Amino acid sequence: MSTNNNIAQARKLVEQLRIEAGIERIKVSKAAADLMSYCEQHARNDPLLVGVPTSENPFKDKKPCIIL
């Protein structure tokens, strides 16, 4: 019966909301600090951020050397 389905769904929703309400949360200041710290630590190894020198760019078409 659809009413029983509706009640079953409502019970599941309440159960799920209980789980979500009960989690531990950290302060936004800590969350933000950790994101900033991660970005900073890995910035110099981020090729799209700092750029790739032509000589080290595997995607750059290298002009063939001509041996004279």
Place this chain on the structure above:
Amino acid sequence: MGEMEALRKEADNLKDQITEARKVVQDTTLQEAVAGTALVGRVQLKTRKTLRGHLAKIYAMHWGTDTKFCVSASQDGKLIVWDTLTTNKVNAIPLKSSWVMTCAYAPSGNMVACGGLDNMCSIYNLKGKDGNVKVMRELAAHTGYLSCCRFLSDSEIITSSGDCTCVLWDIETGTEKTIFAGHLGDCMSLAVSPDFKMFISGACDFTAKLWDIREATCRQTFSGHESDINAIGFFPNGNAVITGSDDATCKLYDLRADQELVTYQDSGIMCGVTSLAPSLSGRLLLAGYDDFNVNIWDMLKAERVGVLAGHDNRVSCIGVSSDGMACCTGSWDSFLKIWN
């Protein structure tokens, strides 16, 4: 009062509790926290390669792990595995159903998967004995289209579907191990956490959900978008989630603070986000839009710092290689482009 009424009241109470609990830890905003950080300089990437070969719209692409190979799926009915350095096609796999919406590369490099309006996830073995690529398994049980799939290993894959569920499959037996139900709209996209313990899903109910794979539970639900979420990804350290929506914005949600930290939006952008990928450090967010462009955002400062303009139709998919060296975009114009 009837049980239905009581349950509704309790649900509302719990929702209020969650809203309160999130406010309690909101001692600052990301914008305030990064006030002293300089904006990254203008990011200008160039197209280094154009991968030509598909004959119709490209709907999905996925980089292999620790490799310059990637796989793409097009509604021309083909999966193509590309060597992006040489632009050579390593494999061109004809599909039974041309209505493909997603593809994935196994971390091992041994398999690829795809699916779409056939409601199935087909797994292909790239390393078969006779060199031919064949269908290894057809994972069938979803009652709606397959919108996304991601391998956990050669033996497990997670799928998201228009039937509003996500499923963890045992590839060997072809059976469903776990069904993740809870979304109230089509699931459009999923991403696996860097430690492979969790995954996130974005759906047409405007929410993103964080799931614990082994416990088979939904841990957290994130709201705020005003339309379908089409794209989702993890920040590289696994502590935050980025979503892209038809409401023309992307959002960053922190998992441990359990709330949205910032929205990436611009009054000049009025079309939906189709795809997204963070750069290796997480500082840049590359997002593909319906207006044929990719916008590059400074993820901390929430400002646009670059644009990739080069496609002649919608950018449907985007990915950054695992070493962060290049970004690949796929488009309805039938081409893939490699940028750095």
